Amino acid sequence: MIEILINLLRVFAPLSFLTIGGGQSIIPAIHHQSVEVHQWITNAQFLDLFALSRLTPGPKSLLVTLVGWQTAGIIGALVASVAIFLPSAILVYYLAKLWARYEGKPLIKAVEQGLIPVAAGMILAATGTILRAAEGGAWAWGVAMLSTILLLRTRVSPFLLLGLGGLLFAVVQPAA
Template sequence: MDDDILLKLVLIMAPLSLATVGGGQSILPDIHRQIVDVHGWLSESRFVADFAISRMAPGPGSLIVTLIGWQVAGFWGAVICTFAMFVPSSLLVLALARIWARNRGAAWQIAVEKGLAPVAAGLILAASLTLFRAASGGWLAWLVAATSTAIILRLAVSPLILIAGGACVFLLMGS
């Protein structure tokens, strides 16, 4: 019975691993359908809370699958869901990394690296804009974000201090 659930979890998560793009938000509707609608393993409100927690927590946002696995099938459910989510896509990246290493210095490879660099810079800026828009806290959030940007560009301060500073500013202003 227990093994059966674990196997089902793997069969749900592993294909989704290869359907994930970007930050991992794209597969949430599918996970929701399988876990809440099809199997009824979690309630709607539990799923929403899991989503909120995985967004707040540090690390990859897609760790929502860890929580789902944990609540559906305990510790091994958490472990198995997480690995099913990450292993298939990881093998693909690893394969590409190997091809890359074998062809070091080839003209096409240098061209790919030089060609992708400005595109990636554009992606980082676009992601920053999205984060700016999504930040909750209005003008205070924008002020904190702008200040921390300026500090990082000018000083070699540890990002952790900035993060803690941002939390403190909100606590002081909000209370």
């Protein structure tokens, strides 16, 4: 049990530094470490925990807490939570002071502009990880792409797209 707790710390503490601005960016790494490397959970369990973490209020890094809980119970949840939240909280505390001191300077503006495509790329990687883990095949990718296009080009409600996507899979999946 101690070895699992140490591994939870080793895996999630470094990932904590990538969660600044949101936990969405580390989903591929969480999946890779939890399912493929350490085999703490299965692909199906990952998808269930991912869905649960999205339904609950609070930070999206809550997925890590759920992985820790699934892996080592309440102690695992606590260790995983400390590992994912504490390092980034300390970093943000000191960065906020530094950021405020140099706010508006060209270097700060350049860093902010440079981080925009990085964040977008990490969110796209997270989307790809979830689509691969769900094993929905071409249907899932097609629905995701169509939904993205519709969201970018129209004012359609995301909830409507979620409902239609769910209905489509309810119809198509039994036939597959």
